[in-house]
Amino acid sequence: xxxxxxxxDQVNVAEGNPLTVKCTYSVSGNPYLFWYVQYPNRGLQFLxxxxxxxxxxxxxxGFEAEFNKSQTSFHLKKPSALVSDSALYFCAVRPRxxxxxxxxxxxxxxxxxxxx
Amino acid sequence: DTEVxxxxxxxxxxxxxxxxxxxxxxxxxxxxxxxxxxxxxxPELMFVYSYEKLSINESVPSRxxxxxxxxxxxxxxxxxxxxxxSALYLxxxxxxxxxxxxxxxxxxxxxxxxxx
Numbered sequence: 001x002x003x004x005x006x007x008x009d010q011v012n013v014a015e016g017n018p019l020t021v022k023c024t025y026s027v028s029g030n031p032y033l034f035w036y037v038q039y040p041n042r043g044l045q046f047l048x049x050x051x052x053x054x055x056x057x058x059x060x061x062g063f064e065a066e067f068n069k070s071q072t073s074f075h076l077k078k079p080s081a082l083v084s085d086s087a088l089y090f091c092a093v094r095p096r097x098x099x100x101x102x103x104x105x106x107x108x109x110x111x112x113x114x115x116x
Numbered sequence: 117d118t119e120v121x122x123x124x125x126x127x128x129x130x131x132x133x134x135x136x137x138x139x140x141x142x143x144x145x146x147x148x149x150x151x152x153x154x155x156x157x158x159p160e161l162m163f164v165y166s167y168e169k170l171s172i173n174e175s176v177p178s179r180x181x182x183x184x185x186x187x188x189x190x191x192x193x194x195x196x197x198x199x200x201x202s203a204l205y206l207x208x209x210x211x212x213x214x215x216x217x218x219x220x221x222x223x224x225x226x227x228x229x230x231x232x
Contacts, residue, residue, distance in 0.1 A: 090159075
């Protein structure tokens with residue numbers, strides 16, 4: 001079965017420190033990879049995506065993500081965390097081929113808490 | 117305009133009521149989606165419309181009835197809901213091109229539904 005794993009329910013980091021939110025996937029055929037963020041009582045906001053090419057993808061609000069094909073991972077990173085980055089982060093994967101290409105497969109989400 | 121709007125923001129309904137949720141986008145996107153999200157969980161796909169035609173129904177109970185009157189509007193008609201249907205209902209849209217599945221989805225802020 002196709003799945004996306006976010007192994008940490010919560011990540012705590014001090015403001016100014018680097019942050020990493022982990023994501024691994026089990027989806028065949030070189031899928032497309034996405035990160036979304038959700039602030040309280042809001043919809044999801046798109047942060048960045050990997051389609052092809054450079055393994056380091058830059059996105060909104062200073063976030064970037066590193067694609068590792070051999071480890072089937074797509075970890076979200078930021079060099080210096082802000083308190084305002086505190087939110088729920090979802091990794092999502094979309095199959096490249098097949099009948100399910102309209103469907104996003106979401107990870108379980110990671111709550112990021114940045115302490116002042 | 118890069119926004120997906122949803123009305124109402126909040127809805128409280130009894131189990132015998134009939135109500136509708138509305139979603140609108142003016143980005144020219146031809147794929148539109150309904151998701152259901154419980155607190156701190158990932159969104160669960162309910163329906164996908166592609167070029168105003170229903171393309172995916174994730175075995176959603178018939179008490180939820182989607183409608184896509186035109187390329188900008190998506191409705192979700194609700195009838196005889198159960199308390200366990202209480203959730204945040206999210207609408208999303210994305211560009212649709214044949215053979216292309218890497219376009220990100222844009223989410224609305226959601227409708228918070230409470231079924232009494």
